[in-house]
Amino acid sequence: MIRALLDGALAALLAPCCAVCGALLDRPLDGAVCPTCWAGVPRFSPPLCARCGDPLPDRRAAAGGCCAVCSVDLGPIAAARALGPFEGRLADLIHACKYGRRPSIATGLGHRMRALHGTLSEHIDLVVPVPLHPRRERERGFNQAALVAAALGPPLCEALTRRVHTSPQAAASGAARHANVRGAFAPNREARRVRGRVVALVDDVLTTGATLAAAAAALEAAQPARIVALTAARAELARR
Template identity: 45%
Template sequence: MVPLTRTAAAVADIALTVFAPRGCAACDAPVRPRVAFCPPCARSVVRGDDRSRAPFSFGGAIARAVRRLKYDKRSEVGGVLGALVASELVAVAPRVDVVVPVPLHPRRLAERGFNQSALVARPLAWMLGAPLKTAGLVRLRDTLPQAGLGRVERGANVAGAFAATGAWQGVRVLLVDDVVTTGATLAACAAALEERGANVTRIAVARAEPG
């Protein structure tokens, strides 16, 4: 881990300016400039136990923001969440060569119109000064949603579902997902990159309890 020169406060400030929210990311209430959540929502944000892997717990305003991003197609919320993660990670982020989001299957991508993990990854790439490679991984088959599956089923659901494209030998990758539960999706993606020689660090916005 190499500390970066940009301070956490400066990164949060700039990132939230660049990826500016139009209102509270969880409820649309008016917010002051460069603030992600209104005061009541901000009070419901819980930091995760492992901030270098998932800075937040999946609950409260973080969960509402993620659901709005994924299911209400509020794409601008992705940049806000990414900026929050960037500000949490700035002091502990590893040096990486490239940032890669967990890919959606093309059919799901067409339905949603965007890859939420890619939107979250963009501020992280900006903070780290590394390119965002959205085509670094491809989803070979359309898997079932992980929600509602048990730990074993989740692993089986995504095993072998991803492939890395291009040359990866010795490349340091920051792999980005929106929510991590058992870690099966991130593990399957990391395996595809590591198979080709990449060195992978995994990160998600929030950690959810399986259930």
């Protein structure tokens, strides 16, 4: 009741707009994005590659449960899952979150990613966000991966530190991306909690897997039982 009144007052006084499509928000307390944009997020549906989580063309293609051309090098990551492809409304949302500085979008993505656990065959004990370099986090004001991870459900463990300020990955090729981030991460004091546990590394986008593989390599030093990866989006899907 009070929330509805507040929503009404905020909508009337401030006329806030959706961070993605610009439509007026009826219920600004629900976040920076309108329900239509959230409903328009493209999502993967099964069958999925058991390892990289990419959608498979049909059930016959699922030889051994994996895609024929698993195109990502995930290093020590046993399996990865994403909400959907990095395109359309999902790409718009991630862009608005990071560059439009809308941290509430990361939380909204995390809530919608909770169902991804179910497509993995195990319980997740801890979620570990891929860290930003402190300088980049200061510039942005938040780490979107940490906000996504905090909304996923399992306990949050910020076990990694980014010690190298890497150049933006956007333009680099697969091999260059892997070289770019190798050694960029290190386990910190929180990493003690990881030992013997099933850990989900969390990031906003999985592209070549370079960043997640480097983060996982650093996490391995803390001896988790198993590492999986959860991301909001998957970019550069291989044609198959």
